[in-house]
Amino acid sequence: MTIPFLIIAFVTLVPAAVAMALRNLIHSSLLLIASWAGIAAFYFWAGAEFVAFAQVLVYVGAVSMIVLFAVLLTRHTRIDAGLAPDSIGRALAGLLAGGAVFGVLLGAVLSTPLRVGAKAAAQVPVKRLGLELMNHHTIALLAIGILLTVSLLGAVVLAATDSKGKGATP
């Protein structure tokens, strides 16, 4: 039970950490795909198959492609956009803040006695999930459909319209 979890945690955390530290944007986004796949494996491990499939479809399939396209569309030089290195002070402050948050969270988690339900993993079959979505959460389902439509149309409008031609501020 624990060994697979540790492998999944390793596969999830190490690519994410390396991706956040790398200079090369394409390597970062490819590593993040591995991290998202690790999260999908975690959902499988926890018994939420439908969420795992949704994660693979949405993150590993779609969001990664959008990110790669954005990276490629915003490169202006052959050599990978050598963004000026961030100042050391900013990196240190960020690390300090993140480490402090992690310390607080770790302390809170470790000092909380959590009672784990003794039951075995309960499966939620996809059929019941669909019935639940259509019965109790119909409004939310419709709302998220409208949200997705509007936001994708907005994304197209934002990315496709030229800024009135020539006079764009440099």
Added chain:
Amino acid sequence: MILTPLHLCLILSSALFCIGLIGALTRSNAILVLLGIELMLNAANINFIAFWRYGPNPEAGTGVLFVVFAIGVAAAEAAVGLALVIAIYRHQRSIRLQDARLLKG
């Protein structure tokens, strides 16, 4: 002090959250900041699944439903965010966040 699987899941999700937080705070590349925020969202989803799986009432399936909706909203957010990045790149010829100081087109 006994470490239950729920503890392990919570530690995993808080580590992922902090990696995303550090990335969003330290990098000045807009795309990487967005990816850090995506990582933080994923950490929240892991928490939902963990509490659903080890909670007192796993038959209800509410955690699964919430995560499905959260993934949908995160997809919309990623699309709009990256479109904004491309629009900023068009205006400023750079995606450094320090350069993006104008809202005016």
